[in-house]
Amino acid sequence: MGVEVSKEGDVYSYGILLLEMFTERKPANSMFIENFSLHNYAKMVLLDRVMEIADSLFSLEEEDVSQRASQHNIGKIKECLVSVLRIGVICSSELSRERMDIRDISFVLLASNITFYTTFGFTDVTYKQALLAIENQILEDPTKVLGSWNDSAHFCKWQGVTCSRQHQRVTALNLSSLQLVGSLSPHIGNLTFLRVIHLENNSFRGTIPQEVGQLFRLQHLSLDTNSFQGEIPTEMGSLSNLLQLLLYSNHFAGKIPISFGNMSSLQELYLMSNNLEGSIPVELGQLSNLKTLQLSGNNLSGIVPTSLYNISSINYFAATENLLHGSLPPDFGLTLPNLQTFYFGNNQISGAIPPSLANASQLVKFDISYNAFTGPIPTNLGSLDDLQILSLVRIHSELIKLMT
Incomplete structure (x- = not known):
């Protein structure tokens, strides 16, 4: 049956x-x-x-x-x-x-x-609308790179757009060095699977939309060499997976957001050549994975937080041409064992050059020119075998002496 x-x-x-x-x-x-x-x-x-x-x-x-x-x-x-x-x-x-x-x-x-x-919100329509909103804010596209951004192809095939293979989610946006002119649309915050953004070397202007802070998967953000202005959004501090943040050579003003101390994965922070002012946030000392900190060419003032000198992972530390004062800590060379480059020229740093500098055994470049240091040059600096540049130009009359 x-x-x-x-x-x-x-x-x-x-x-x-x-x-x-x-x-x-x-x-x-x-x-x-x-x-x-x-x-x-x-x-x-x-x-x-x-x-x-x-x-x-x-x-x-x-x-x-x-x-x-x-x-x-x-x-x-x-x-x-x-x-x-x-x-x-x-x-x-x-x-x-x-x-x-x-x-x-x-x-x-x-x-x-x-x-x-x-x-x-995980739909193709969401991603496509966000990308088209970004395109709409770009006023000049001399190389016609955005000509592919139309219905003739899926948005994952648009130039500069990279998607994940399985789910077709936008993971990277690369429009660097294309002579683009315009502003950055807040709709970029809807591309929540973005891990990489490269918009450097263009003529983007206006402010960074606070919606960038919604991109919690973001690992690399390059907005350098543009004409962005205004204050850096405090919401960016929520980017806890960010490894690299490049905002240099723009017109940013205001203070460095204290929320940056929450970007726990950050390894490289480039803020030089802007109009930033105020003191360096103590909270940056919480960035235990930081390797590069570049703050040169701003109007930063006050004392460099001691917490920054305690980030043992740093190998590149620069803050030339600011209004910083205070002194280098006595244990400078002990707390920065991986330091290779230290550029602090054209500030108002005073006090003695700490003898512990000789313990920074990987040091290659050390420039503290045009400051107000006092006291003798430590005689043990000769033990720094990798040292190539030692610049002490016009730091103080007592230091215009040759090491013996």
């Missing part, structure tokens, strides 16, 4: 398929014995572990989700996932009368799909 195909059987199979997708477990898994089935397992974890069992489906870590959306939106996302999982549980019920009607399944899935994508 043959087995009759039924709608109830199709619904059951669909329910099992949903549970397999979400839990990454099959009914034949060794963990399911006696009366403990995939159906019972999914029912047990439905509410308490919904995000955990859905992670593999969306290829997102819960940390990413929490940063991308507000707590309100996360609640909406969980509701969608619970709805879909509940379909799987109900449809895989042993009793056919407890299973959902196929029409009800379609309705619930459609509603969940709409809610999820309008909440989380």
Whole structure:
């Protein structure tokens, strides 16, 4: 006698398929014995572990989700996932009368799909609209590089745009050195999967939109050699995955945001050749991974925070042509063991050159010209085997002496 195909059987199979997708477990898994089935397992974890069992489906870590959306939106996302999982549980019920009607399944899935994508925003339309908004703010494109930004090709094939292979999300925007003139659209904040932005060596003007602070996956941001102005947005301090920040050779004014101290992954910070003023934030001393700090050519004043001299990872430290004063700490050479370049000329630094400088064994370039140092030149600097440049021009009359 043959087995009759039924709608109830199709619904059951669909329910099992949903549970397999979400839990990454099959009914034949060794963990399911006696009366403990995939159906019972999914029912047990439905509410308490919904995000955990859905992670593999969306290829997102819960940390990413929490940063991308507000707590309100996360609640909406969980509701969608619970709805879909509940379909799987109900449809895989042993009793056919407890299973959902196929029409009800379609309705619930459609509603969940709409809610999820309008909440989380991961759609091709979102990315395309953001890119077109960026293009709209560019007034001059002499090399016609943006000519490819049209409906003749998917936005992932537009010049300067790089997307992830699997999900087609924009991960890099490279429009450097193209003689572009215009401003940066706030819609760049909608490209939340961006890891790299290169807009350097153009003629972008106006301010950096605060929405850049939403790009929590960003690792490299190069806006140098443009005509940006105004204050640097404090929201940029939320870029905790940023490794490299290049803002030099612009017209930025105001103070260095204290929020920069929250960019815990930062390795390179270039702010030279701007109009920044005020003191250097003590909070920069929290950047334990920092290797390069370039602050030259601004109007920075006050004392250099001691915390900066305690970042042992620094190998390049420059702040020439500012209004900085104070003195170098006595343990300068001990707390900066990896220092290779130190440029602090044209400031108002005073006090003695610390003998501990000789302990900075990797030092190659040391320039403290045009300051107000006093006292003798340490006689142990000859032990710095890699030292190539030692510039002490006009730092004080007592220091215009040859080392003996």
